[in-house]
Amino acid sequence: MSTLRRxxxxxxxxxxxxxxxxxxxxxxxxxxxxxLLSRGFGALSFSVFTQMTPGPGSAGGLLNxxxxxxxxxxxxxxxxxPIGLLAGTYLAExxxxxxxxxxxxxxxxxxxxxxxxxxGLFVYMLMVMRMGHFSAIAGAVALGIIxxxxxxxxxxxxxNLVPKSMxxxxxxxxxxxxxxxxxxxxxxxxxxxxxxxxxxxxxxxxETAPLLFTALNNQFWNSNLxxxxxxLPMVIFQFAMSPYGDWQRLAWVGALLxxxxxxxxxxxxxxxxxxxxxxxxxxx
Amino acid sequence: xxxxxxxxxxxxxxxxxxxxxxxxxxxxxxGAGATFPYPVxxxxxxxxxxxxxxxxxxxxxxxxxxxKQIKAATVTFGASDKPLEAKDLNDSGLVQWPMVIGGxxxxxxxxxxxxxxxxxxxxxxxxxxxxxISKWNDARIKALNPKAKLPDLxxxxxxxxxxxxxxxLFTHYLSKVSPSFQSKVGANASxxxxxxxxxxxxxxxxxxxxxxxxxxxxxxxxxxxxxxMAYLRMKNAAGKVVAPEAGAFQAAAANADWExxxxxxxxxTDQPGAASWPITGAxxxxxxxxxxxxxxxLAALKFFAWAYKNGADLARQLDYVPLPEKVVKxxxxxxxxxxxxxxxxxxxxx
Amino acid sequence: MVLSxxxxxxxxxxxxxxxxTLTSALLVLALLAGVLLTLIHGSWPALKTFKWxxxxxxxxxxxxxxxxxxxxxxxxxxxxxxxxxxAVPISFGIAVFLTEICPRWLRGPISTGIELLASVxxxxxxxxxxxxxxxxxxxxxQPWLIVHLGPLPVVGRLFQGPPYGIGLLTAGLVLAIMILPxxxxxxxxxFRMAPLSLKEAAYGLGATQxxxxxxxxxxxxxxxxxxxxxxxxxxxxxxxMAVTFVIGxxxxxxxxxxxxxxxxxxxxxxxxxxAVGDLYTSALFALGLLLFVLTFAVxxxxxxxxxxxxxxxxxxx
Numbered sequence: 001m002s003t004l005r006r007x008x009x010x011x012x013x014x015x016x017x018x019x020x021x022x023x024x025x026x027x028x029x030x031x032x033x034x035x036l037l038s039r040g041f042g043a044l045s046f047s048v049f050t051q052m053t054p055g056p057g058s059a060g061g062l063l064n065x066x067x068x069x070x071x072x073x074x075x076x077x078x079x080x081x082p083i084g085l086l087a088g089t090y091l092a093e094x095x096x097x098x099x100x101x102x103x104x105x106x107x108x109x110x111x112x113x114x115x116x117x118x119x120g121l122f123v124y125m126l127m128v129m130r131m132g133h134f135s136a137i138a139g140a141v142a143l144g145i146i147x148x149x150x151x152x153x154x155x156x157x158x159x160n161l162v163p164k165s166m167x168x169x170x171x172x173x174x175x176x177x178x179x180x181x182x183x184x185x186x187x188x189x190x191x192x193x194x195x196x197x198x199x200x201x202x203x204x205x206x207e208t209a210p211l212l213f214t215a216l217n218n219q220f221w222n223s224n225l226x227x228x229x230x231x232l233p234m235v236i237f238q239f240a241m242s243p244y245g246d247w248q249r250l251a252w253v254g255a256l257l258x259x260x261x262x263x264x265x266x267x268x269x270x271x272x273x274x275x276x277x278x279x280x281x282x283x284x
Numbered sequence: 285x286x287x288x289x290x291x292x293x294x295x296x297x298x299x300x301x302x303x304x305x306x307x308x309x310x311x312x313x314x315g316a317g318a319t320f321p322y323p324v325x326x327x328x329x330x331x332x333x334x335x336x337x338x339x340x341x342x343x344x345x346x347x348x349x350x351x352k353q354i355k356a357a358t359v360t361f362g363a364s365d366k367p368l369e370a371k372d373l374n375d376s377g378l379v380q381w382p383m384v385i386g387g388x389x390x391x392x393x394x395x396x397x398x399x400x401x402x403x404x405x406x407x408x409x410x411x412x413x414x415x416x417i418s419k420w421n422d423a424r425i426k427a428l429n430p431k432a433k434l435p436d437l438x439x440x441x442x443x444x445x446x447x448x449x450x451x452x453l454f455t456h457y458l459s460k461v462s463p464s465f466q467s468k469v470g471a472n473a474s475x476x477x478x479x480x481x482x483x484x485x486x487x488x489x490x491x492x493x494x495x496x497x498x499x500x501x502x503x504x505x506x507x508x509x510x511x512x513m514a515y516l517r518m519k520n521a522a523g524k525v526v527a528p529e530a531g532a533f534q535a536a537a538a539n540a541d542w543e544x545x546x547x548x549x550x551x552x553t554d555q556p557g558a559a560s561w562p563i564t565g566a567x568x569x570x571x572x573x574x575x576x577x578x579x580x581x582l583a584a585l586k587f588f589a590w591a592y593k594n595g596a597d598l599a600r601q602l603d604y605v606p607l608p609e610k611v612v613k614x615x616x617x618x619x620x621x622x623x624x625x626x627x628x629x630x631x632x633x634x
Numbered sequence: 635m636v637l638s639x640x641x642x643x644x645x646x647x648x649x650x651x652x653x654x655t656l657t658s659a660l661l662v663l664a665l666l667a668g669v670l671l672t673l674i675h676g677s678w679p680a681l682k683t684f685k686w687x688x689x690x691x692x693x694x695x696x697x698x699x700x701x702x703x704x705x706x707x708x709x710x711x712x713x714x715x716x717x718x719x720x721a722v723p724i725s726f727g728i729a730v731f732l733t734e735i736c737p738r739w740l741r742g743p744i745s746t747g748i749e750l751l752a753s754v755x756x757x758x759x760x761x762x763x764x765x766x767x768x769x770x771x772x773x774x775x776q777p778w779l780i781v782h783l784g785p786l787p788v789v790g791r792l793f794q795g796p797p798y799g800i801g802l803l804t805a806g807l808v809l810a811i812m813i814l815p816x817x818x819x820x821x822x823x824x825f826r827m828a829p830l831s832l833k834e835a836a837y838g839l840g841a842t843q844x845x846x847x848x849x850x851x852x853x854x855x856x857x858x859x860x861x862x863x864x865x866x867x868x869x870x871x872x873x874x875m876a877v878t879f880v881i882g883x884x885x886x887x888x889x890x891x892x893x894x895x896x897x898x899x900x901x902x903x904x905x906x907x908x909a910v911g912d913l914y915t916s917a918l919f920a921l922g923l924l925l926f927v928l929t930f931a932v933x934x935x936x937x938x939x940x941x942x943x944x945x946x947x948x949x950x951x
Contacts, residue, residue, distance in 0.1 A: 011844040015735055021727025022736075025748050025818070028811050032754060035766050055326035057510055086658035094655055104659045106937060107666050113865060113933045114926075115872025117899050121906070121922045122669045125676055133358045145665065152662060176644050178651035206755025209874040209899070213907050219326075220312060220339045227312075228341070233757050237875065240761040241483075243490030243511040255758045266753040270746065348696075349908025418796065438796030445883040446908055447696060472697040481798055481894045482883030484904060495764060496799055497772060 033259075040256025043249040052221055053235055056244045062254055064221045068231040069258075071223075072136055072215060073205045076143025080204075081197055084148040088155025088196075093181055105156070111149040117209035119145050124213040136222070136229035139215025146207060147200040154199060158192025159185055191272050198269040202262045208233035232258050313584045316343040317350015317363030319485040320450050321384050321567040323506040325363075327598045328591045340587060346485055348447015348473050354378065354570050360580045362570040365449020366473050370547035377573050379622040381548050381615040382566035383588065385605040386504050387533040388453050389563070391490070391513040393499045394420055395435060398514055400527055402429050405519035406461030406554075406562065412500060413441050413458065414468060415479035420498065428519075442492045442501035445482030447473045450489075453565040454502045457553040461562075502563075505533070506602040520562045521554050528561055530603045536564035542611050548618075571623060578625035585619055585631045673926055676919030679912060688920055694885040694901075696910070701917035703924055705885045709802065709895040710925070713877065714870040716806025716891065721814045722863055728814075729821035730847055745822065752815035760879030763808040764800070768880055771807075772799025776892055795890040803891040804880045809873055813866035820862025824855035824943065858943045864936035872929045874899035898925045 047061045054060025087104070095101030123142040128134055162185050170180040186193065216228040217238060232254045239251035322344035329340035345353075347364035354362025355376060368380055390409060392402065408424050411417045417424055421434040444451040452473045459466040469475050483492040486503045490511055493501035505528045508515045517527045526532045536555040542548060552564040569588065575581040592615070596606035607615075619631040680701060681688060691702020732745055776797030783793040828851040836850045852859065882894020883904055896904075898921045909915045 007842050007845065011842040014844040014848075015730070018727035018731040018735065021724045022731040022744060022748075024724055025728050025751070025814060026744065028814075029747055029751050029754075031766070032751075032758065032762050035762055036758065039765075055330055056323055058330065083658045083661055086655045087662050090655035090659040094652060095659060100659070104662050106934075106941070108662050109937045110930060110933045111662070111666065113868050113872075113929075113936075115874065115899060115929055117872070117874040117902055118669060118673070118922055118926050121676070121902070121919060122672050124906075125672045125919075126668075132356075148665075149662070176648040178648045179644070181651070202753060206757065208755070208757045209903060212903055216907070217343065219329075219341055222312075222341075228343075233755065233875075236757050236761065238487075240764070240879075241485075241491050242487040243494055243507060243513070244487075245511075251761060255755075255761055258755055259758050262753050262755060263750055266750060267746075345908045348910050352908055352910040355910075438798075440796060440798045445904060447910055474696050476693070476695055476885070478886075480884065481800060482885075482896075482904075484883070495768065497769075498796070 036252070036256045036259055039249075039252040040254075043253045044256065048250070048253055053219060053230060053239075053250070054246065055219070056242070056247065059246065060250070062232065062235065062250060062257075064218065064230040065232045065235040065254065066257070068136065068215070068218070068222070068229040069205065069233070071225075072140045072143055072211075072229065072231055073201060075137070075140035075225075076147050076204050077197065077201055079141060079144030080147030081151050081200060083144075084151025084196075084200070085155050085193070087148075088152045089159065089181060091152070091156040092159035093177065093185070108149045108152045112153060115209075116146055116207055117212070120210040120213050123210065128214060131226075134214060134216035134228040135226050136215050137225045139211045139229065139231065140225075142210035142214045143204040143207060146210060147204050150200040150203050151196050154196030155193060158189040158196065161192065162188045191275065195269045195273045198265050198272070202265040202269065205265075206233060206258050206262050208237055312339045312341045313361075313580070313587055314341045314359045315350075315361040315363060315569075315584070316345055316353040316359045317570075318347045318365045318449050318567050319344040319487060320347075320365045320386060320388075320448075320504040320565075321363065321604070322486070323504070323510060323602050324384055324386075324595070324599050324604050327602065328587075328595045331595070331598065332587055332590055335590075338583060338587070344485060344487070346444070346446040347449035347452070351447075351570065354572075357572070357576065360571070360575070360577070360584045363567060364570060365565050365567045366452035367549045367551070367566075367568050368547070368570065369549055373547045373570075378570050379547075379573050379618060380568045380570045381618055382542070382550075382607060382611065383569050383591070384599055384607065385533055385537045385552070385564065385566045386506065386603070387528050387536075387561045387564045388450055388457075388502050389505045389508050389528040390500060390502050390516045390518070391493055391508050392501075392516060393493050393497060393514065394437060395497070396433055399508075399512070400515065400517055402432055402514075403517040403519065403525050404428060406458060409518075410458040410462035410465040412439055413443070413477065413480070414465060415441075418479075437498040440496045440499040441477070441480035442483055442489050442496065442499050443477045443480050444474070444484070444489060446484050448485075449473065449565070449567070450486055450502065450504060451475065453551070453553055453563055456551060457563045460554045505529075506604060509603055518562050520558075520560050521556055522558045522560070524558045526559060526561055528603075530600060530605055532559055532561035533564045533603070533605045535559035536561050537566075537605055540566075542614060548615075573622050574624055575630065578630050581623060581625075582630050585623070586633075589616065589631075589633065670926065673919055673923040677916055677923045680916035680920040683913060684917075688917070689924070692887060696905075696914050699911065699913050701913070701920075703898070703917075703921055705887050706896050706898040706901045706921060707924065708887050709805075709881065710871055710897040710899070710928070712802050712891070712895070713805040713809055713881070713897055714867055716803060717809035717813055717870045718863065718867060720807065720810035721817055721866060724810075725814050725817035725821055725862075725866075726859075728818045729825055732818075732822050733825040733851075734843060734847060745819075748818050749815050751811065752819075756812065756873060757875045759808050759812055759876035763804060763876060763880040767807065768799035768804055771804055772797050776803075779892070791889045792891045795888065795892050797892060798882065798894060800880045800882045801890075801892050801894045802881070805877045805897070806891075808876050808880055809870045812873060812876060813869045816869055817862045817866040820865060820940075821855075821859055824858030824862070825851055827858075828854050857939050861936045861939035861943060864932055864939065868929050868933035868936060871932060872899055872925060874903050878903050898922075898928075 051061030052064045091101050119142050123138050127138040167180050170184045217234040218228045218230040222229050236251045236254040239247035325342050333339050347366050350362035350364050353359045420437045456471040459471040483489045486507050489501040490503050490507045493499040517525050519525050535557050536552050539555045554562050592612045599606045620629045623630045692704045693700050693702050779793040784790050833846050836846045877897050878900040881900050883896050884894040902918050906918045
């Protein structure tokens with residue numbers, strides 16, 4: 001009787017602890033969001049979107065940084081997504097169980113979790129050192145390299161969800177595999193592929209480490225891809241680490257904007273994929 | 285599908301705006317280096333942009349970084365508060381000159397202590413940074429400040445983790461006044477600190493000092509002034525306690541004899557004079573003698589000439605000391621003599 | 635004739651597409667090889683100069699041009715261990731809650747909430763850690779640790795010294811929050827895969843729900859759980875921006891967890907852009923190489939475990 005009692009007590013304690021753990025996890029999310037909202041929202045104003053990053057002690061906004069982040073994220077996706085799409089297509093369609101696919105799949109999974117600062121070092125040597133200067137295009141390439149494995153993984157997963165019968169039907173009508181893939185499989189997996197792109201955008205839009213030695217930063221407006229370009233993460237880094245109240249407030253606004261953007265994308269991606277019947281894993 | 289097309293439109297829109305606004309930034313001058321003069325450089329840059337339309341893209345990454353960037357020729361000019369020695373300048377084909385003078389000031393974050401409340405001398409400051417004094421109510425700090433209410437609070441020394449001219453000036457001074465600091469740490473742009481928290485740039489040290497209760501840091505005076513930080517008064521070489529302000533930096537700078545200094549190599553720490561601030565220093569600009577892009581260099585020189593001529597008031601507002609006209613003449617003479625493209629001086633204006 | 639021309643065109647399109655996908659797949663491998671070669675190339679001067687002492691050396695002095703990676707290595711490992719010690723139990727609790735207790739309708743929102751923690755950019759964790767967490771630690775948590783744990787023998791050494799608010803412990807805490815969603819997500823998936831028949835058999839023997847979790851589900855899913863923990867470890871080892879904000883950037887090894895230190899990624903992030911001199915730059919590349927090898931080994935191990943798991947379940951099914 002007493003062992004049964006003890007086991008019941010352990011049961012209650014253990015599950016209470018697991019509830020506490022869950023509460024801690026959710027409380028952390030709330031704490032971070034609350035900090036962002038309370039510190040960022042108050043400083044949010046129209047001028048954030050219309051003015052350039054200021055010098056210390058002057059008023060200003062984040063326009064050049066927002067623009068830079070949009071441009072580099074868009075370019076990064078333009079570089080990373082097509083390659084990722086094709087590589088994922090190879091894994092799901094042509095390669096499937098070949099040894100090469102197994103290796104590629106494995107290496108790609110490792111790259112998903114690999115430290116992004118290493119990509120920064122790689123692109124520094126590959127581009128910045130050769131070109132002799134920091135540039136937005138180097139930053140975009142670094143982001144593209146980080147976006148790629150996300151796209152490879154989601155593409156493969158999503159294409160695998162397309163029923164084999166659709167491919168067989170197309171093949172039976174005499175269509176070549178490329179025709180089947182681009183005209184039948186891609187459209188069928190459209191939502192899933194969009195999810196992949198959204199996840200990739202979410203992944204790279206907040207990345208700072210790969211931009212440290214590639215795009216660097218720029219105090220001013222710059223639309224020349226061959227020059228250093230301002231971007232939100234670097235501006236947040238610089239401004240948050242400064243002693244200036246104005247800069248710190250802008251850093252919080254920037255952090256709020258990036259986080260809302262990324263969370264919004266994640267939630268959209270999640271809803272699309274759950275509609276599509278696939279459970280998405282964030283950043284996985 | 286609708287999401288995709290919306291996103292596409294958004295991207296295209298953003299690029300289009302960029303194209304429209306991006307025209308004006310053609311003649312940006314690029315420089316990198318010292319964080320010590322950054323407050324005044326950025327004020328000058330703002331005024332200069334209004335006046336001429338030319339921007340200055342100055343990355344305040346530390347003097348060490350400035351020297352690296354100019355040696356790698358990724359920027360038009362580098363900036364450092366640690367002057368390069370004449371031999372190094374010649375070997376690398378560089379030329380340097382002083383741009384502005386300022387002071388390195390100890391700042392603290394101690395509850396109840398306001399700017400100027402405490403005074404300190406060099407040896408005590410050295411002991412704090414050696415870890416020998418670890419509490420704010422230590423007898424040696426109390427002895428200097430018998431009236432102050434000092435709490436039983438751990439001292440968190442904040443130092444520069446990056447290669448820094450401010451570091452150089454600070455350690456140069458501490459090495460002069462404390463033999464044990466000289467032997468254990470030494471004077472350089474980046475050193476091995478036995479205790480404390482590392483931070484990047486004058487900005488980072490100021491930020492970390494604000495963030496950490498019990499912290500002490502060292503920063504250019506403008507950073508302390510702009511952010512209302514609690515600076516300390518210091519005992520100088522003449523044994524007098526002085527407050528950091530332009531007059532005290534000026535008094536130290538009055539000892540400078542730029543004409544005799546080869547390559548403008550001059551360090552102004554621990555200068556004689558009853559009013560002298562003990563950790564005063566000049567901030568230098570470094571450029572190539574034969575620049576690859578003469579037009580970029582000329583644009584930079586024009587900015588510097590403008591700053592010498594019109595920037596004195598902005599400098600004084602931040603308690604920097606502008607260089608006297610005599611020294612400016614000397615600098616401009618150096619430009620004509622040293623910076624050349626195709627054998628002709630890049631700088632021709634008077 | 636027309637038909638054969640069309641067939642030829644089709645065949646060409648097919649081979650172009652096929653080669654394009656193959657090339658892209660190979661690019662994934664080439665990228666990894668490129669990164670590795672670049673890092674080796676970049677770190678060669680430093681490795682040649684210091685040989686093994688690069689890994690065992692404690693001094694990091696850019697002025698004397700002496701570089702030893704022991705301090706950042708120590709900081710990287712120490713912060714990651716702290717992170718695991720905190721994150722693993724919490725993740726386990728959340729995973730158990732989600733798979734065993736949570737009402738079905740609440741599962742979605744709660745797991746989404748936890749997973750959103752993974753979407754928050756690392757720089758946001760950094761400023762949150764510096765401006766919100768560090769002051770709390772400095773004023774409340776660390777003084778308590780110093781007073782209550784500091785005097786203990788052996789363990790006490792971990793909690794001595796002044797409370798700066800930032801340092802190894804703070805960095806470990808921030809990392810714990812960041813890796814928590816990854817570990818939780820893997821644990822939840824593998825717990826869910828535990829065969830119902832096994833669980834029901836245990837219930838039939840009179841086991842409590844917790845007995846089933848601890849004695850049946852956990853042993854059954856051991857491989858996956860370890861894989862998830864290693865995945866979290868891999869993340870923690872390489873995390874950069876969040877750590878850079880709260881580690882204190884000091885090239886020193888102290889016994890105390892409250893002391894400022896540095897990690898490999900923080901050192902590279904802080905120093906690379908302004909490193910003067912070839913040897914300095916090379917030493918930072920060598921740090922990058924070290925990090926690459928370390929994280930690659932851990933993540934690859936995690937993935938191998940998880941691949942084994944996937945194969946295992948397929949066989950069992």
